Amino acid sequence: MSYDMDELDINPFFRALQTTFSDLYEKAQEKCYLVCVPQKSNLVGASINQKLLESHILRPSPYFKGQYISQYNPDNQTVSIEDNGQIIHLLQGYKDKKTIRILSEELAYNKNYQPYKILIVEEPFEIRSTGAALSSTKESPINDLLIPKSTFTESKCFLQSITEFSKVLQEIDKAISDFNQHYMVLKDYLEDVADRIQFIVANLSEKCISCSKKKIHSDPRFKDVLYGAVESYFLGMVYNKVFSAICEKFSQEDRDLYNKCFHLDNITPAQLDIPKQFSCPLPTAIFELSRLKDFHTPKEKLNTLKAVIDSITMEIEAHVNSTKQKIDVFPLTSKSDTPCLTSDDLIPLLVTVIAGAKCTTLESDLYYMEYFLWNSTFKDMDDVSYCLVTFKAAVQYMQETDFNTLVQKSHKPVREPGVSELLSGMKISPFDSPGDRLSTQSSRENKIDSYSDFLSTQNIRKDKKPVKLSTLLSQDGKSHKEPQQQGERKIKSIFNESVKRYSPNMMLENKSDDNPLGDFLSGLQNDPFEQSFGKQF
Amino acid sequence: MAGQSVGGRNYNFKCVLLGEGCVGKTSLVLRYVENKFNDKHITTLQASFLNKKLNIGGKRVNISIWDTAGQERFHALGPIYYRDSNGAILVYDITDEDSFQKVKNWVKELRRMLGQDVCLCIVGNKVDLEKDRHVTVAEAEEYAASVGARHFHTSAKLNRGIEELFLDLSKNMITKADDNTSKKSSSLGSGAGSRRSVIVVDDEQPTQKSGGCC
Numbered sequence: 033m034s035y036d037m038d039e040l041d042i043n044p045f046f047r048a049l050q051t052t053f054s055d056l057y058e059k060a061q062e063k064c065y066l067v068c069v070p071q072k073s074n075l076v077g078a079s080i081n082q083k084l085l086e087s088h089i090l091r092p093s094p095y096f097k098g099q100y101i102s103q104y105n106p107d108n109q110t111v112s113i114e115d116n117g118q119i120i121h122l123l124q125g126y127k128d129k130k131t132i133r134i135l136s137e138e139l140a141y142n143k144n145y146q147p148y149k150i151l152i153v154e155e156p157f158e159i160r161s162t163g164a165a166l167s168s169t170k171e172s173p174i175n176d177l178l179i180p181k182s183t184f185t186e187s188k189c190f191l192q193s194i195t196e197f198s199k200v201l202q203e204i205d206k207a208i209s210d211f212n213q214h215y216m217v218l219k220d221y222l223e224d225v226a227d228r229i230q231f232i233v234a235n236l237s238e239k240c241i242s243c244s245k246k247k248i249h250s251d252p253r254f255k256d257v258l259y260g261a262v263e264s265y266f267l268g269m270v271y272n273k274v275f276s277a278i279c280e281k282f283s284q285e286d287r288d289l290y291n292k293c294f295h296l297d298n299i300t301p302a303q304l305d306i307p308k309q310f311s312c313p314l315p316t317a318i319f320e321l322s323r324l325k326d327f328h329t330p331k332e333k334l335n336t337l338k339a340v341i342d343s344i345t346m347e348i349e350a351h352v353n354s355t356k357q358k359i360d361v362f363p364l365t366s367k368s369d370t371p372c373l374t375s376d377d378l379i380p381l382l383v384t385v386i387a388g389a390k391c392t393t394l395e396s397d398l399y400y401m402e403y404f405l406w407n408s409t410f411k412d413m414d415d416v417s418y419c420l421v422t423f424k425a426a427v428q429y430m431q432e433t434d435f436n437t438l439v440q441k442s443h444k445p446v447r448e449p450g451v452s453e454l455l456s457g458m459k460i461s462p463f464d465s466p467g468d469r470l471s472t473q474s475s476r477e478n479k480i481d482s483y484s485d486f487l488s489t490q491n492i493r494k495d496k497k498p499v500k501l502s503t504l505l506s507q508d509g510k511s512h513k514e515p516q517q518q519g520e521r522k523i524k525s526i527f528n529e530s531v532k533r534y535s536p537n538m539m540l541e542n543k544s545d546d547n548p549l550g551d552f553l554s555g556l557q558n559d560p561f562e563q564s565f566g567k568q569f
Numbered sequence: 570m571a572g573q574s575v576g577g578r579n580y581n582f583k584c585v586l587l588g589e590g591c592v593g594k595t596s597l598v599l600r601y602v603e604n605k606f607n608d609k610h611i612t613t614l615q616a617s618f619l620n621k622k623l624n625i626g627g628k629r630v631n632i633s634i635w636d637t638a639g640q641e642r643f644h645a646l647g648p649i650y651y652r653d654s655n656g657a658i659l660v661y662d663i664t665d666e667d668s669f670q671k672v673k674n675w676v677k678e679l680r681r682m683l684g685q686d687v688c689l690c691i692v693g694n695k696v697d698l699e700k701d702r703h704v705t706v707a708e709a710e711e712y713a714a715s716v717g718a719r720h721f722h723t724s725a726k727l728n729r730g731i732e733e734l735f736l737d738l739s740k741n742m743i744t745k746a747d748d749n750t751s752k753k754s755s756s757l758g759s760g761a762g763s764r765r766s767v768i769v770v771d772d773e774q775p776t777q778k779s780g781g782c783c
Contacts, residue, residue: 040622040629041579050627057627140624141736150624305642345615352614372595372616375638375650413583413633413653418618425638425646432645 039152040138043072045088046150048080056085056103061142066090066100066149068120070156071135078156087126087157099123102157111157120151126158178253180260184268184329187261191240200239204262207232208269217273219281222403225274229266230406237262260407264329267404271328274404278396285395288431289386295435296387303435304380309371312351314385317343321389324397330405333397337419344381345373375422382426398424579629582742585637585651587675588660589668593694596725597660598634601735623739630739632656647675648682655742656688658734661709663693663722664701669709676716686749688741689718690734697724 040046046069049057060067068088070078078084087109090100102109102125109125113134120132136152181187191197191204211232217225237259241249248254267274279286301311320339327333352371373381386394401420588594595616602619617636622629637650651657659675661668672691679687691713693704706722713720719737723730 040624054627061627138622138624139732141626143626145625145736145740305640349614370614372599373614374595375617375636376590376640376643378617379638379643379646413581415618415620415633418633418635421635421649421652422617425643425649428646428649429643 039071039136040069040150043069043075045069045072045075045080045085045156049085053082053085056082056089060089060103061140061148063091064142064146064148065103066092066151067140068151068153068157070153074155084156084158088153109157120153120157122157132157177248178251178257180257181264182331182335184264184327184332187264187268187329190257190261191265194240194244196243196245197240200236200243203239204236204266207236208266211270212273215273217277219277222278222281222399225277226403229270229274229404233259233263233266233406236266256407260331263405263407264331267330268328275328275396275400278400279393282393282396282399285431286393289395289427290390290392292430292435293387293390296383296430299435301380301384304383306380306384307371307377309352309355310348310373310377310381312348314344314347314381314388316347317341317385318388319343321385321391324389324391325393330401333401334405334416334420337401337423338416340382340385341378341419341422344378344385348373348381375425378422379426379429382423383430386426386430394423394427398427579631580743580746581631581633582655582739582746583633583635583653584656584658584738584742585635585654586658586660587637587639587672588658588692588694589639589662589665589671592660592662592665592668593725594658594660595636597692597694597723597731598636598658600725600728601731602634621735623735625736625739625743628743630743632735632739634658647678651679651682651687654679654683654687655746656690656738658690658692658738659718660692660694661704662695663704663709664695664698666703669693669704673712676718680716685717686745688738688745689713689716690738691718691720692734693720693722694725696722696729697726 049067049069057067059065066089068090070088083104086104087102089103090111091103093099093101093110096112098115099110099112102111104125107125110123112121112123113119114121117137118134120134122129122132133154134151135154138150138152140148140150142148177190181190191201211229215225215228237255240258240262241255244250302308317340320336320343324333324336327336391397398420402424586594586598598619599616602621619634619636621632621634623632624630635650635654638646657675657679659672659679661672676689676691679689691709693706693709710720719741721730721734721737723734725731
């Protein structure tokens with residue numbers, strides 16, 4: 033089903049009811065009528081007028097159960113709703129006697145808190161949009177401007193795509209250059225750094241708005257998207273400088289957490305009180321988390337955390353389903369017996385994933401995600417915020433727990449593969465190791481000896497500079513890559529929407545032909561440690 | 570997704586869910602968010618973060634329901650979850666006295682951490698097991714009143730009392746959010762103590778009588 037969870041927030045029909053035709057809507061609420069809202073994608077080209085709205089507001093028929101009469105009286109429009117509540121039949125008063133699918137139902141209450149229903153229906157009862165619009169499943173280009181940009185590359189392409197911004201983009205690049213060259217980023221003044229960047233980003237975004245000419249640019253949604261894009265672009269370009277300081281500030285915490293990951297080599301899932309039905313390898317989640325360091329903007333990093341939790345859920349779901357099919361160890365007779373993942377389960381599961389991924393700068397990353405993200409309307413409330421908080425909880429639990437004191441428990445533990453194993457394509461079987469540890473002996477043997485050695489493999493490298501916007505603008509516009517063109521894959525999200533996952537190499541544009549560093553230095557830039565995990569797939 | 574909430578006046582609330590392991594808090598919240606059109610929450614096992622949208626008096630209300638780590642070993646992690654909550658649902662099992670005592674501890678902690686800004690709902694679940702009740706109605710209601718909380722009885726099994734609970738909580742959160750907004754506007758800049766509880770997006774776009782989307 034292509035139904036958007038936020039349909040009513042963006043639906044022009046519902047918006048008209050809330051604003052221009054609020055009298056109509058208030059009357060419908062007062063009488064507890066049934067309000068049918070055609071989904072937005074099938075309203076393209078439709079004239080939203082009083083007649084259309086009235087024909088979608090229904091009151092129960094005084095004569096027949098299950099039948100409703102519209103508020104548009106002249107044609108005596110009558111519909112019926114199937115008992116299962118999923119199909120509407122247009123009976124009389126409409127041009128065609130057709131059936132219309134109900135996509136969703138929303139709970140609604142009037143001012144006196146009496147309940148009424150809002151149904152999202154597949155298409156308008158009478159006025160249909162053109163065939164082209166009906167068959168189209170894609171958003172029109174104009175709507176792309178209203179879709180928040182989640183990656184550095186998307187943000188950059190978005191900013192480049194608006195020609196009116198060309199002068200401001202040069203200012204943005206100048207501000208980035210000034211920041212990188214002259215601004216002192218000190219580890220003990222990170223809040224000041226965040227304030228400063230926030231101020232610069234807000235200022236530059238306002239400048240973009242002031243030179244906007246099109247009508248859509250005055251849409252509050254466009255402003256949100258623009259602010260977010262400027263923020264992501266700016267942060268992506270100053271990442272090395274800022275994140276180095278954050279890592280310096282949290283070096284002790286990062287080191288402690290990294291060491292804890294190795295302590296967990298000797299701990300079984302049972303000792304972490306992970307329910308037995310949820311004990312399974314989580315290689316996809318570990319792989320996702322291992323990519324965290326390859327992303328440079330807080331939004332990208334947050335989406336990575338979400339992808340980790342989505343992966344955990346999907347892997348466990350697959351495990352539970354396969355167990356269910358095999359034997360009656362976990363007899364699940366109905367849907368209501370399906371075990372549910374709660375926060376109490378997620379924390380220890382995340383501990384195993386963090387231990388498997390052997391993150392070297394996770395504390396720094398969490399700080400960066402929390403304090404260097406400003407343009408998010410639902411910050412601290414949405415699903416991504418929940419993922420951040422769950423990670424923070426898991427990390428705090430790891431830091432405060434002495435895993436050496438955990439007592440060996442009885443049930444057969446599951447061994448979690450390390451990143452090195454995942455990357456070497458080693459096949460892991462859930463129950464094949466006599467050691468049954470979260471990480472293997474071989475991975476320990478192969479591990480990089482010290483924290484500092486491992487850290488040196490990270491891509492916090494000051495010689496790696498993303499290409500500026502204004503430089504690209506001066507080049508042939510054809511060189512701009514659309515973000516969807518390469519390296520994209522989708523993870524089914526357990527929350528609201530699918531998460532687009534990109535190969536990390538998409539974050540930074542490919543180097544231009546005129547390489548100022550020469551072959552040797554550019555060879556170092558492309559050394560194996562910089563090889564992104566994403567390229568393996 | 571953030572940033573798309575435009576049109577009319579919309580509210581976005583964070584609500585934390587607290588309760589011991591066996592009190593049925595997950596079943597309760599799954600009952601509330603499930604619907605016949607979309608049962609993916611149940612099929613995908615995920616019960617730690619759930620969303621519910623409803624419409625009250627013409628306003629859109631989005632409630633993000635955060636399951637909170639409730640096990641004793643995660644006790645210290647509670648504040649990470651509570652932060653910036655507009656509401657808290659504290660669930661106990663009417664047949665389990667200990668679970669009610671646990672609720673009392675959480676109430677103390679929530680009041681200490683969040684003050685009076687958070688709307689509290691204490692919920693006695695499993696009323697289908699009335700014959701085994703160990704927490705009296707009078708005791709529970711008296712306690713809830715004493716701490717400025719609302720009290721509800723529910724049965725996730727029978728789907729009883731759940732919509733009423735969330736409607737009442739939503740009403741209280743809207744009232745509190747409106748109060749905070751008016752306080753903020755009457756004393757500009759002195760919004761200390763009132764968390765960013767609500768997104769009120771005023772209709773900035775010119776109204777239109779006709780035309781397609783956007």
